Amino acid sequence: MVFVSESLLSLAVTVSLLALRANASPFLGISNSSRPEIDVVGPSTMGGVVCLPNFFPMQDFDPMSPKSVDSYSLPQYDESGYIGPSKDIDPDVLALVNNMTLQEKIGQMSVSHVYNFVGCDGQINRTSLEYAFNVLKLGFIFGSPSDAYWRWGFNSPQRFANFSNTIQQIALSSGSKIPVMYGIDSIRGANYVKGATAFPTPLSTAATFNPIHAYNTGKIGAKDTRAAGQQWIYGPGSDLNVNKMWSRNFESYGEDPYLNGQMVYHNVKGLQGNYKKDRSRVAATFKHFIAYSATYNGKDQEPRYVPMNYLLEYHVPPFKKAIEAGAATGMESYGSLNGQDVVSSKNILKNLIRDELEFYGPLSTDSNENFSQFTKHRTAFNASDATIQMFNNTSIDIQLMYDASQFILLTPQLVQSGKVSQSRIDQSVSRILQLKKDIGLFESPYSDPSLIDTVGSLQDVELARDAARESIILLKNENNILPLSPNEKVLYVGYSFNSTRYITGGWNVHAYGPNDYEGDAIYAGYGDTILLGVEKITGQDANWITGYTIDGVRVDGYETIVREARKADKVVFCFGQNAKIQALGNVNTLKMAHDQYDIAKRLAEETTTPIVLLLTQNQPFSLGELSTLADGIINANLPGVYGGLPIAEALFGVFSPSGRQSYTYPKYDYQSMTTYFTPIWNEYAPEFAFGQGFGYNNITYSNITVSSETLSASNPLTVSITATNNGKLPQMEPALMFTTQTIRRGYSPEKYRLRAFDKKLIAPGASYTFTFNLTAQEMMFYNIDLEKVLEEGPVDITINAFNKNAKVKSIYMNGN
Ligand SMILES: *[C@@H]1O[C@H](CO)[C@@H](O)[C@H](O)[C@H]1NC(C)=O
Ligand SMILES: *[C@@H]1O[C@H](CO)[C@@H](O)[C@H](O)[C@H]1NC(C)=O
Ligand SMILES: *[C@@H]1O[C@H](CO)[C@@H](O)[C@H](O)[C@H]1NC(C)=O
Ligand SMILES: *[C@@H]1O[C@H](CO)[C@@H](O)[C@H](O)[C@H]1NC(C)=O
Ligand SMILES: *[C@@H]1O[C@H](CO)[C@@H](O)[C@H](O)[C@H]1NC(C)=O
Ligand SMILES: *[C@@H]1O[C@H](CO)[C@@H](O)[C@H](O)[C@H]1NC(C)=O
Ligand SMILES: *[C@@H]1O[C@H](CO)[C@@H](O)[C@H](O)[C@H]1NC(C)=O
Ligand SMILES: *[C@@H]1O[C@H](CO)[C@@H](O)[C@H](O)[C@H]1NC(C)=O
Ligand SMILES: *[C@@H]1O[C@H](CO)[C@@H](O)[C@H](O)[C@H]1NC(C)=O
Ligand SMILES: *[C@@H]1O[C@H](CO)[C@@H](O)[C@H](O)[C@H]1NC(C)=O
Ligand SMILES: *[C@@H]1O[C@H](CO)[C@@H](O)[C@H](O)[C@H]1NC(C)=O
Ligand SMILES: *[C@@H]1O[C@H](CO)[C@@H](O)[C@H](O)[C@H]1NC(C)=O
Numbered sequence: 001m002v003f004v005s006e007s008l009l010s011l012a013v014t015v016s017l018l019a020l021r022a023n024a025s026p027f028l029g030i031s032n033s034s035r036p037e038i039d040v041v042g043p044s045t046m047g048g049v050v051c052l053p054n055f056f057p058m059q060d061f062d063p064m065s066p067k068s069v070d071s072y073s074l075p076q077y078d079e080s081g082y083i084g085p086s087k088d089i090d091p092d093v094l095a096l097v098n099n100m101t102l103q104e105k106i107g108q109m110s111v112s113h114v115y116n117f118v119g120c121d122g123q124i125n126r127t128s129l130e131y132a133f134n135v136l137k138l139g140f141i142f143g144s145p146s147d148a149y150w151r152w153g154f155n156s157p158q159r160f161a162n163f164s165n166t167i168q169q170i171a172l173s174s175g176s177k178i179p180v181m182y183g184i185d186s187i188r189g190a191n192y193v194k195g196a197t198a199f200p201t202p203l204s205t206a207a208t209f210n211p212i213h214a215y216n217t218g219k220i221g222a223k224d225t226r227a228a229g230q231q232w233i234y235g236p237g238s239d240l241n242v243n244k245m246w247s248r249n250f251e252s253y254g255e256d257p258y259l260n261g262q263m264v265y266h267n268v269k270g271l272q273g274n275y276k277k278d279r280s281r282v283a284a285t286f287k288h289f290i291a292y293s294a295t296y297n298g299k300d301q302e303p304r305y306v307p308m309n310y311l312l313e314y315h316v317p318p319f320k321k322a323i324e325a326g327a328a329t330g331m332e333s334y335g336s337l338n339g340q341d342v343v344s345s346k347n348i349l350k351n352l353i354r355d356e357l358e359f360y361g362p363l364s365t366d367s368n369e370n371f372s373q374f375t376k377h378r379t380a381f382n383a384s385d386a387t388i389q390m391f392n393n394t395s396i397d398i399q400l401m402y403d404a405s406q407f408i409l410l411t412p413q414l415v416q417s418g419k420v421s422q423s424r425i426d427q428s429v430s431r432i433l434q435l436k437k438d439i440g441l442f443e444s445p446y447s448d449p450s451l452i453d454t455v456g457s458l459q460d461v462e463l464a465r466d467a468a469r470e471s472i473i474l475l476k477n478e479n480n481i482l483p484l485s486p487n488e489k490v491l492y493v494g495y496s497f498n499s500t501r502y503i504t505g506g507w508n509v510h511a512y513g514p515n516d517y518e519g520d521a522i523y524a525g526y527g528d529t530i531l532l533g534v535e536k537i538t539g540q541d542a543n544w545i546t547g548y549t550i551d552g553v554r555v556d557g558y559e560t561i562v563r564e565a566r567k568a569d570k571v572v573f574c575f576g577q578n579a580k581i582q583a584l585g586n587v588n589t590l591k592m593a594h595d596q597y598d599i600a601k602r603l604a605e606e607t608t609t610p611i612v613l614l615l616t617q618n619q620p621f622s623l624g625e626l627s628t629l630a631d632g633i634i635n636a637n638l639p640g641v642y643g644g645l646p647i648a649e650a651l652f653g654v655f656s657p658s659g660r661q662s663y664t665y666p667k668y669d670y671q672s673m674t675t676y677f678t679p680i681w682n683e684y685a686p687e688f689a690f691g692q693g694f695g696y697n698n699i700t701y702s703n704i705t706v707s708s709e710t711l712s713a714s715n716p717l718t719v720s721i722t723a724t725n726n727g728k729l730p731q732m733e734p735a736l737m738f739t740t741q742t743i744r745r746g747y748s749p750e751k752y753r754l755r756a757f758d759k760k761l762i763a764p765g766a767s768y769t770f771t772f773n774l775t776a777q778e779m780m781f782y783n784i785d786l787e788k789v790l791e792e793g794p795v796d797i798t799i800n801a802f803n804k805n806a807k808v809k810s811i812y813m814n815g816n
Contacts, residue, residue: 068456084326085361107137115148164229190224206662218270245298247585254662261321286322288333349394483653496576513579527641533648552593697727
């Protein structure tokens, strides 16, 4: 029932296109609004030279900053209900499509990176830009000039908006005169805009088990992105964290399909809101369709082999939620799935995404997938053949490339010779122009300068800090080593203790984070460090020794560390990681850098000072014996530029941690693909389980009750359970409801499946009763014939599986 029917959608749109062609509707009126004046300080010179060479070691920072007003308010539009792409294209959009030349249409379908259009002097290269619009009729640009080795490492929203608006002005006055749409990787806030509020990474956000943070990240990130003149962002990452060796681990919302889907849903809502009216919101992109994360070797952009029933059961649900939330665009994934290139797969990019999931918006390639079938995968004879396969077999609308000119120049011939149909092109261009209309580009093509002052507002920073606070996971606390007390002598070891960039990770100023010349200075005060947080709380200088580099390589002071540790009450080891993404972030093992491991082990053996491990990393590196030797372990993942103070607050018990593992933390390399939803009889013995984590308070659960002991398709249940805070601090408490069908004929049930979660603040001494629904429909699963079925059997409902306060209730599920 899944991969069967031809697209009804394409038939419907073709018919309406034909019908409307006869009606010659009025064209879209392009706004006559003029480019806003934004005051921008020009480039300074060094020794009279404006143009600095690429990779010039002394970066010239943008002297400008946003005003970052303390608070602000923006118009609130109705965001309820479905607001997203529709099957129908507006008549004025169709009329415009029908008025375009073939070359204009192919150009509309193409995206090139801004690096093609900037010079070393930081000015726009008008020659190349005018060529792009006049000759190539380019429809989109993407990327940050800070990834193009230009003069400024990090653009203030003023400079960025001036840059984007200048490009828009050239687009509106050249070539097809259709507004250009600008896309960028704002994956957790507008991470390419100086002063913009960077939130925790998606993986950290998932650890909050509180979707409001995914919403806030989207909403604030959209506003700050739009302030800088971009309207399209490449997120949410909706991949499951299957292989934890993957360099892009931090970009997804965890390994569980339900948790991931909830976060994706709310992130899309936050990013887009009512994007058809609200000019402070952007178009989101679910990515990367599909199973990008499931490579066996854990390396980026490698082949995947995922059985189709497994794909539908686990990988598809987050994407389904993105589409349900109204995601305006989607992006396919690199490489191949089950031997077939995704970029030319009819099964994936037509049958599944359009017919089955009913996605109506524009679908983009991932960047530089151009002709990969020919140049890399050897599944096409040449670039033309690659393009023909892509058009004929998939519903891809947008070609995202560093330089789209080859595609743009080659494709018209393929249409003229009949190898690619005109209606296929028209359908894509219609979806694209409808998006440009919906996001407001025809009505207000330029950025709204009034948004600039709100960038970096304290109001937003507090939301980012709250997200970071709730994302911090306490995993071990022997003898109540934590929280620390300001009266204790604490020794801190490790590079990441005094670093903003390394607690933030990739997609942060640049794709690979700030470079060594820029360091933390690039943030110009927009951000903090764990050190700053600790000093703020204790009111004293922190006793800190670097010890090892961010890569875990010994620098010096190991003897001093041992000496200082003997004098200290406690030692906190900060283990971090360099910010890298994609292939540059590939690792061969999850073993920790040994110099770093050795000094921690040596302290455990040679001193009696108790040890806390504080982890701020992308890949979960194996802790080995340190997991037993340490008394306390905190996993803070990558909490973002404002994560330093929240980490310090967690260490000192200013609040009680409430994060839970959003993925399985492996103990050994062989477990890098282990997920908690492994078959019931299979080993699940990781270092830390999915959902694991606790706080400083003793929270007890009692009185688990179900509304009925029998579950069936017509008889859903409610499950309730009371949590009591026996501690001294207020507790944000997440309750996670899992099910285990303990017998399932024919298909071994999973050890557990997360079905619901909720999080509430519980005051000391107080109780809260969580209530969850459970339906038999949720318990259905895909069999090998790709049918979704229900099998009867006993079911255990477990609240907080993998934690000490877990509670279980058994019921029986009927098969219909
Ligand atoms: C330009 O915009 C103004 C107000 O924004 C409007 O009154 C005027 O009619 C527009 N002119 C054209 C030619 O569209
Ligand atoms: C702002 O944009 C204008 C082009 O419209 C350009 O001439 C000017 O140099 C830009 N200013 C800076 C400082 O980039
Ligand atoms: C678009 O419309 C204009 C005005 O009606 C007309 O002059 C032009 O030829 C049309 N272009 C195409 C490609 O249909
Ligand atoms: C601008 O781009 C053109 C090619 O389009 C190139 O020849 C020229 O050198 C560039 N100018 C600068 C200042 O980078
Ligand atoms: C592309 O479509 C053709 C026929 O429509 C089919 O034979 C071929 O297997 C498809 N290729 C892929 C990669 O889906
Ligand atoms: C590409 O390969 C196909 C199939 O072999 C061939 O028919 C076509 O002429 C080639 N095109 C170019 C531009 O070489
Ligand atoms: C692509 O599809 C068109 C019709 O839709 C057909 O004429 C053409 O032969 C197909 N090309 C390939 C290479 O499958
Ligand atoms: C895509 O084109 C760019 C040039 O724009 C080239 O550098 C890159 O290698 C191409 N990618 C593939 C997969 O062929
Ligand atoms: C922390 O790092 C900054 C540079 O980012 C440096 O200026 C400062 O001195 C460091 N703090 C300590 C205590 O070493
Ligand atoms: C938690 O509180 C309960 C109820 O007061 C008590 O029975 C239990 O021993 C406590 N557990 C711990 C670990 O303190
Ligand atoms: C559990 O239920 C019993 C009986 O209904 C009640 O007396 C008790 O207060 C409940 N406990 C909590 C913590 O709500
Ligand atoms: C449970 O289901 C009822 C009835 O469908 C609904 O009103 C309620 O909102 C649901 N509760 C939760 C927590 O989803």
